[in-house]
Amino acid sequence: MSEKIIGAAKPRIDGPLKLTGRAKYSSDNNLDGMVHAYGVFSTIARGEITNIDTSVAKQSPGVIDIFHHGHFPKLYHTPSSMAQENKVDEVRLPFEDNHVYYAGQFVALVVADTFENARAAAYKVKVDYQQSPAIANLDQAVEQGGTQMQEKSNHTRGNPEQAFQSAAHTIDATYYTPVETHNPMEMHATVAAWNDGKLTMYDTTQGVVNARNVYAKVFGLSPDRVEVLTPFLGSGFGGKLWPWPHGIAAAAAAREIGRPVQVVVPRQQMFTTTGHRPETRQRLRLGTDGDGRLVSVRHETTYTTSTIDQMQTYVESCGKMTQALYSCENLSVTHAAARTNRGTPTSMRAPGAAPGLFALESAMDEMALKLGMDPLELRRRNYADSDESKGLPWSSNHIRDAYDQAAERFGWAKRNPKVGSMRDGNEIIGWGMASCNWEAIxxxxxxxxxxxxxxxxxxxxxxxxxxxxxxxxxxxxxxxxxxxxxxxxxxxxxxxxxxxxxxxxxxxxxxxxxxxxxxxxxxxxxxxxxxxxxxxxxxxxxxxxxxxxxxxxxxxxxxxxxxxxxxxxxxxxxxxxxxxxxEGASTDTYAFRSFGAHFVEVRWDPGVSNLRVTRVVSAIDVGRAINKLTSLNQVEGGIVMGIGMALFEQTEYDPRDGRPVNNNYAEYLVPVHADQPEIDVILLDHPDFKFNEFGARGIGEIGITGVPAAIANAVYHATGKRIRDLPITLDKLMDVGAATQRA
The missing domain is CATH 3.30.365.10 (Aldehyde oxidase/xanthine dehydrogenase, molybdopterin binding domain)
Structure with a gap:
């Protein structure tokens, strides 16, 4: 293996195509005879369609057809299996019936000669509903429908309850994370074309093989009669892993009218009909002995899912990293779903781990404070030299090296642990840290x-x-x-x-x-x-x-x-x-994960209520980085996304009717250039040859994990206010009572 090329910092070979505009994304494909489709989206979150009046819309210029539950071809369901590579998240077919399960659901599709004509006509489609009371959020879902335990995602060892009762020190705290929406730069889009019974899809997908298999199942075709093309994707963050209703609807419409059809999902509906990270409530109970070694861990997660399919339930596995990140003989992890009138949730960068480590690493910080111990020392003291959830040795685990290098680079030894004690002019400086973790597959x-x-x-x-x-x-x-x-x-x-x-x-x-x-x-x-x-x-x-x-x-x-x-x-x-x-990596002999640590500095000016993240130092152990340049880029991007999760991002719903109220890029806040801190990423070089011949593990997701907790811990160090309910907004810092009320 050549050290000159493997591990080198090489620029992207596709960069010139993107910079010159020659890289074709899905909606850039303008096929001969292509027409455009635009959705009509539900304005209620729960109920039934009683009538669709398309008479005015059909008279609009350029309209070719208008599809809805009363006028749509018969399609087939897919078994929706990741193992069989035919998975979808929203198992309901588009326009399958007259039921409305969430606001922003496709209720009709207008096909016209141009995008502008299709959109103009879509606004003229009149839909009447019989509205029912919506389940708008997690609290309502638990109160009205209870929860559904996800047994396959749970894990227990030892006797965590008994160990907690006899522990020398305990923490019992509840943490909340809101719905987040993926919002990649490229919107979801599909161009569907049929030729002699063969379907070609130019699709915004993170899995062309899975998408091909899904479309084959839905249209009753042999997979070799379907081709899915995604040479370039404007990111996805997990929201484009599996096909959504717009792609199926585009292919069905194209077959019906005999012309290629393009559908681009509007930004507003990317908040409703293409997935999101679900809302979570996580209760953490930690117990330690007198020396700070964990003797009991209980991590209970309740999260939101949709009402669409009672048999298939998405799992936000917040406790998956908790199972083995630290050594503890007595541990339980549970996950329970609560059904809301929102679209189906899906994977979002580091699913489960991102919200899960916010809770776990915040609780570890709280435990360190109770013990009067340096938060870094508490983590070092609880190092796991094997995966105790599987009873297997790690293929490679250099988290202690990550702690050491990042702490030294950050200057952690200079930290004064007293709250509010570190100042620079009008600003109070807070330092916090957290472990990061992600599975290797x-x-x-x-x-x-x-x-x-x-x-x-x-x-x-x-x-x-x-x-x-x-x-x-x-x-x-x-x-x-x-x-x-x-x-x-x-x-x-x-x-x-x-x-x-x-x-x-x-x-x-x-x-x-x-x-x-x-x-x-x-x-x-x-x-x-x-x-x-x-x-x-x-x-x-x-x-x-x-x-x-x-x-x-x-x-x-x-x-x-x-x-x-x-x-x-x-x-x-x-x-x-x-x-x-x-073949894939055998999981019988070793446990595979990636590890790391984030150290964060925040500055809080109480006089003008200004909070900012000013510095992040991260050390990441992902085996060998194949390309140092793109690897650093991935970790840095994950860190920025973690800042967004900690301080900005929250999809909000009207609690009265379940409709999203900030489903746009003006009011859904994400970090911008002015929010970027100084970021210093250390890539440890410990090749994991037990995992593959290149010694490389994945790097796309670990960067976001732990960042929100590190920020929350730094905020506490600066302000003395423990924020357990993300995002950390200024109102929570100005009113500690409001900030801790839910917790």
Whole structure:
């Protein structure tokens, strides 16, 4: 493995395409004869449609058809299984019936010759409802419908209740996180086209293979009759993992009218019909002995889900990291769902772990205060040298190194633990820290690599690059195995017709894809050796096993060396090709996770009620970083998203009728340039070769985990106010009673 290319800080090979506008995103595809569709969306959160009047809308310019529950083709359900790669989150088909389950639900779809005409006509569709009282939030859901325990996601060991009762020190606190909405730059969009019974979808998806399988199931087709193309995606954060109603509706409309159809989901409806991070209430009960070692941990999560399908329930697994991050013999983790009249929730960057570690790491800080102990020392004291939830050793765990390096870089030793004691002029300085954690997963994958007669290399895989740099690291892997310079490696992704690849989610795309790419590259080299030793080849007197390959050349024992392009040209061959399949990582011997720590500085000016995050130092242990530049970018982006979770982001709903009230980019607040702190990321270099041959674990999600807690802990250090209800808004800092009322 070449150290020059693996681990190097290389710019993205797809950067020039994006900078010049040549990279085509889903809605950039303007097909011959294409028409446009625009949704009509429910204005109530619960009830039934009693009438849809399309008479005026049909008279609008350019209108071709208007689809709704009384005028829509029969479709089929998908089993919705991640294991079978045909998963959806909203299992109800579009326009399946006249029921309304959430505000912003598709109730009709107008198809017209232009986008403007479709939108204008959609506003003229008159929908009458019989409205029912909506379940608008978590509190109402628990009160009116109770909760549904998610047993498969729970974990218990020892006797946590008894250990808690006998513990020397205890903490019992409840933490709340609101609904967050993904809001990637590129909105959800689909262009659907049919040709001789074959469906082609230009789709905003984080999983082209899964999307292909879903559309095949829904339309009753063989998967080879469906092609999903996503060469570029303007991010997704988990909201584009699985198909949503707009994609199915676009494909159905295209089949009905016999022309390609484009649908772009408006920003407002991206808050309603394409998923979100659900609202959570988490009760943490920690018990320690006199030395601060955990003797009992209980993490109970209640979260919101939709009312659409009572059999399939999304799980926001907030306690998953709690199960094994720290050593504790007596532990229980539970998850319970409460149903609201909101759209179905889905994965959002570090699902479960992001809200879960806000609660756990805040509780650890509170425990450190009760013990009179440095919060960092409490975490060091509770280091887990194995995954106690599975009874397996870690493949690699260097969290103590992360603590040490980040603390030294941050200057943690200079921290005065007294609340409000650190000042700079009018500003009170607060320092806080938290651990971060995310699972490491590697799935099965197929890939193809070709060595070509023009001296270049080609690789393809049906995974996709959602903005994380997958094109570049695949090219690095090809270059590493074949010796072809990076600028002569061509990579194609995002096409379901390529060898089957993973979703871009769960931080598993890198660890999954690269071993298959490397194996395919080696098979291409094997094919090259076969060609070279045939009659008329470059090494006709040698056997394939006698040849070695290095830096793009075949070499024999007598010192003769011939470049692969010359080998191919000698036999008038265009390429030497290799296809490979690699399995996922075995989970029987080792437990795989990534670890790290965040140290945060906030500044609070009580005179003008100004709170800002000014400095973040993070040390992350993700094995080997394949590309230092894109890896740093991923962690930095996660940190900024964590700042958004801590201080800004909250999708708000009217408690009277369940309708979202800030479903726009003007009132849904996210961090902007003025909110960016100084960020210093340390990437530890501890390759995890037990996980894969590259030693790399995923990096996309760990950066956000722990950040909200580190900020909340720093806010307490500055203000003395423990905020357990995100986001940390100024009203909560100015009124401590209001801030702690829910807790």
């Amino acid at each position: 590697r799935r099965p994958c197929d890939a193809r690599v070709s060595l070509r007669a023009d001296g270049s290399a080609f690789a393809s895989c049906a995974t996709q690059d959602i903005g994380t740099g997958t094109y570049t690291i695949v090219a690095q892997a090809v270059s590493d195995v074949t010796g072809v310079p990076l600028d002569k490696v061509e990579v194609e992704l995002g096409d379901s017709s390529y060898p089957s690849g993973p979703i871009s989610g769960g931080s598993w795309a890198t660890a999954t894809t690269l071993p298959a790419i490397a194996a395919a590259g080696r098979k291409a080299i094997d094919a090259l050796k076969e060609y070279a030793t045939l009659e008329g080849g470059a090494f006709p007197d040698a056997k394939p096993e006698d040849l070695t390959y290095e830096n793009g050349q075949l070499k024999s024992s007598d010192g003769k060396a011939v470049g692969f392009a010359e080998v191919l040209k000698a036999r008038q061959l265009a390429s030497a090709d290799g296809e490979a399949h690699t």
